[in-house]
Amino acid sequence: xxxxxxxxxxxxxxxxxxxxxxxxxxxxxxxxxxxxxxxxxxxxxxxxxxxxxxxxxxxxxxxxxxxxxxxxxxxxxxxxxxxxxxxxxxxxxxxxxxxxxxxxxxxxxxxxx
Amino acid sequence: xxxxxxxxxxxxxxxxxxxxxxxxxxxxxxxxxxxxxxxxxxxxxxxxxxxxxxxxxxxxxxxxxxxxxxxxxxxxxxxxxxxxxxxxxxxxxxxxxxxxxxxxxxxxxxxxxxx
Numbered sequence: 707x708x709x710x711x712x713x714x715x716x717x718x719x720x721x722x723x724x725x726x727x728x729x730x731x732x733x734x735x736x737x738x739x740x741x742x743x744x745x746x747x748x749x750x751x752x753x754x755x756x757x758x759x760x761x762x763x764x765x766x767x768x769x770x771x772x773x774x775x776x777x778x779x780x781x782x783x784x785x786x787x788x789x790x791x792x793x794x795x796x797x798x799x800x801x802x803x804x805x806x807x808x809x810x811x812x813x814x815x816x817x818x819x
Numbered sequence: 820x821x822x823x824x825x826x827x828x829x830x831x832x833x834x835x836x837x838x839x840x841x842x843x844x845x846x847x848x849x850x851x852x853x854x855x856x857x858x859x860x861x862x863x864x865x866x867x868x869x870x871x872x873x874x875x876x877x878x879x880x881x882x883x884x885x886x887x888x889x890x891x892x893x894x895x896x897x898x899x900x901x902x903x904x905x906x907x908x909x910x911x912x913x914x915x916x917x918x919x920x921x922x923x924x925x926x927x928x929x930x931x932x933x934x
Contacts, residue, residue: 808922
């Protein structure tokens with residue numbers, strides 16, 4: 707059984723560019739959540755996808771968007787990158803949307819210059 | 820609204836000493852509470868969770884936490900610290916059982932273990 711995998715592990719982008727981060731959920735998990743962890747902070751909830759539909763969203767602007775595919779893998783897209791978007795982006799999957807246990811990937815470190 | 824407050828951004832203990840990491844929560848409904856650990860350049864690993872069953876929860880690596888409703892606390896303890904326990908620890912709360920599986924995290928406590 708494979709765990710949650712994220713790609714790429716590190717990424718450097720220029721302000722104003724767009725970025726796509728990818729996440730493969732743990733086998734059998736149909737729910738994926740994305741979190742942003744700024745340096746020295748706790749993770750903040752961006753949104754959750756359940757069976758290809760957005761199922762909840764945190765306090766992030768619309769330029770943060772996502773997708774979930776039929777195999778339950780997911781993408782996080784960020785448009786018009788800002789310097790403050792520099793952070794570790796974590797993906798977590800769970801067996802069902804109401805399941806209390808979320809399994810996290812190792813994250814993608816995004817640096818915006 | 821749900822939130823957690825972790826008291827002490829840095830905690831240092833000697834190897835073999837008691838580890839106590841503090842977390843207080845705020846929730847208008849019975850909460851689900853979690854402790855996660857994060858090693859450098861890693862994702863988060865679940866240590867333990869409280870989901871309204873037993874108030875004393877045992878987790879991995881010898882950690883445990885006690886849910887105290889009267890004190891709105893969910894402190895993490897370990898009787899004897901190991902060098903391998905050095906990491907960042909996050910307390911998190913989730914609102915109830917239904918709804919989006921979104922966790923609200925504290926700002927973290929960095930644990931240093933002194934040999």
